[in-house]
Structure formats: structure tokens, C-alpha cells
Amino acid sequence: MRVLVTGGMGYIGSHTCVQMIEAGMTPVIVDNLYNSKKSVLGRIEKLTGVSPAFYEGDIRDRAFLDSVLAEANVEAVIHFAGLKAVGESVEKPLEYYDNNVHGTLVLVEAMRAAGVNSLIFSSSATVYGDPASVPITEDFPTSATNPYGRSKLMVEECLTDIQKAHPEMSITLLRYFNPVGSHPSGEMGEDPQGIPNNLMPFISQVAVGRREYLSVFGDDYPTVDGTGVRDYIHVLDLADGHLAALTHKGREAGLHIYNLGTGNGFSVLQMVEAFSQSAGVEVAYQIAPRRPGDIAECWADPAKAKAELKWEATRTIEDMTTDTWRWQSANPTGYPEL
16 A cells, blocks of 8 residues: 655654554655654664655645655555644644644645545544543544644544545544654654653653753642643554554545544653653653643543554553653754754
8 A cells, every 4th residue: 555644754654654664555755844854764764674755845735745646646645744732833823723724625635636535634632622531532522722732623624524525535533642652773753843842752852961851831730740641652552553544444435533542641740750760860850830721631542443443552651761762862862964
């Protein structure tokens, strides 16, 4: 199966490309390198022996997408390309709606024109807003507490309407919880540009000496230790979820929605402690005010994905923290610039 992977040079996209190649699939990568580096391609080749086709460009550029789709001859699209930081989205909502919503609509227009009817969309647990209870199932009400979440929810609603209008399409919405970890080889990992917005790369950058301390946003939530609780999932488990969605639903017309999570929640301070134990390095942190748009706790009920996609997360919190440290300690400044 030949699959167009938008955002395939990014953190989740690159790990998914590795898993796809190892499963015998052929990824074709589109990325504008806004939050990734070209040297990722060499790491994919080092791990798999395959250098995927790579087209540098923006999903909002219809002419670019048309040319790629005409040349690449793909059967399906996995759509990762998007801005993804909650805090940044509050400051830059226009950029989030333009990239995430408008970009997706341009992509689907190009897919329709090229006769490609299978789409796996990288959505988010943020579409559940501040849930009334946990664990969260796919039939929970959706809402959003920040522009990032709203952009994901808007895309979900657009794709739902598009699938109704074009019932031959297979559209799968994968609602991620919190991806962490790295490839166990230490060759690939999360390498955010600038100050990290996610917990694990911030922890690892403190541990490796790139940053002085971790800011813990809020210690007065109604949780086990006052810090936010999330469902952290290893990036390779998440990548395998995309392969399962392609295999089981990619050729089945309809709208398909799945949570990808472990079903367990860990607090920020529990993650700090787990990382410190794995790395043998104390992680300095300071308590900071809550961030706008954050919620107290959020974790998945992944039973539907297990039943219908034959998928479940298997990697532990120790795997997540150990693999993160293996990547960060071997690549203290992230991927090299080319």
C-alpha cells in the first residue's frame, strides 16, 4: 500500500513511517519543515534501509498537492500536518485555524480530485474538552477549551460532513491522548523547535542540561498530587494504531472514530519521578500558574480500538521514559541541521 503521509518528518509522522516500512507499506512524505528537520529522512533510512519519497511543501498549496498526488499514485492519506501547542494556539488562533482547518480542506479537495478516498486524520483527545468523567469513550460529548482543540474539532466536523456527502470515502478520526517516548534505537525522537510545549521533551531537555528547570503549570488541580493527569502513550504504540486503522478500516467506506491511549493516567510529577528513575538524573522543576485551556485529568477508554482495530498499547511508562532518555542523551541538541 502506497500512502501519502502529511507531516511525515515530524515526531509522530516519522515514527509512523518507520513502522509502515517495516510492515511492507510505502510512505510518501509531504512536509513543509516548519517544526521538523530534513535530517529525519536519513534516520528513517538508517533504521529501515529505505529512504521514502519526500516532497517539501505546504498542504495549503493546492497546486503543490495536485502535483504530488499525480506523481505519487497513493491509495490513502495519513494526515499529521498541523500546529499542535495548546498555549501557542491561545496566542495565535488565526495561524491554527489557517493551518489546521484550511489546510485539511485543501488536502481533501486535492484527494477528491485525484480519486483518493481513504483518509486517516490525526485528531486529539482535546476534542472532548473538559470531560465530565474519566475514562473517556468515543461517544462522549465533544467541545473544546482552546483554539488548538477547536481546530481539531472543526476538522472532525468538516470531515464528518464530507463523508456524508461522499459515502464512498473512508475517513478515520484517531483521537490521540499524549504521545511520548522515542524509537528504542535512540536514532529518532521528539525534537521540538524552540521551547518545548509538551511535557516529556521539556523534562528530557532539563535532564540533558539544555534547560534549567521544568515549569509545572498548576499544582492545585483535584488530582492525586495537584498536578494535571494525562494518558501518556508511547509513540510507537500510536504509530501502530495508524497501521491498524489502515489495515482494518482504510478500505471500508464510512466514518470511523477511535481513541488511541493506554487507559491509564499519570500526573506531571509522577512522570517527572519516572523519568528521573529511568535516567538516573534529577529533574529540577518549579511550580508555575495554570495555563489557560488546560484541564485537570484526561485518559482514554481504548476498548473500541482493541475490539475493532485489534490494537492496544503494550509499552510501559518505563519504556516511554527510558526510550526518551536514550534519544535525548544520544542527541542532546536534537536532529542535526542539514
